[in-house]
Amino acid sequence: MEDAIHSFETALQLNPRNAKCWYDYALVLVAIRRFSDAIEALQRDAVLEQQWVEPHIALVKVFLLLGYSTSAQHALQRAIELDPPRRKAIEEELHALLTPHRAECQESVTNQA
């Protein structure tokens, strides 16, 4: 996986504006549990491609894995703001991960509606 990380990083040095590359890079960082680097990559991604919902959904997952429920709520709110018709799908996608924090996140979704 280190070689893959090196390859992503070289790609991003050469073209830091490739949002999809930042996203895929972040997913690999999550897989190897480099969460803070993954958050940084996803946040850069979210700035680059401001209307793209996927980095925000990934951020929700990472924040929940780390137990940062407030940050997860903010990311979830942003995801729903960006793609309201996908609200149900986003909720379903996050269901398994949300279980321990469900009440808090559900509240956030309800407030958003």
Next chain:
Amino acid sequence: MVELNPYNPDAWFNRGVVLTHAHRLWEAIHSFDFALSISSTHMGALFSKANVLVHLGKLEAAIECYRKAVTLDEHDPTIWQNLGSAFTELGRYHDAVKAFTEAIRHAPDHFEAYVGRGTCYDALGDYHSALADYNAALRIQGSYADLWYARAEVLVKL
């Protein structure tokens, strides 16, 4: 020029090239066909017609032209490369691999052929071969961001 000498295949070919640049693609094909009707082995007309057909999305017809072109000059890696790309567009990855391999055989430093073949191997699920080709391409040209990205994606799948 074609009016002065309507039997000159080069004149029709050149007319086709100008029409291609003017994006009058069907008229360009018509001119290339005239050139080929006068000289069926006119490589320029055959190759250019194939390229225009690709632009028009007529990939099967383009492949037929590229195939004729490689029978005329099997040592030209660019024809093999373009043939491979047309096969790739059609999802005919095995055929594309063969064409790109020919391009590489005739030009061992052919960057695009390694990238093209690597992409096909990737699509076929042969990630080790894809990685080998991406590595070969990056040794030739190491500053191609998308290729580093493709390489990373293949490494994740391995």
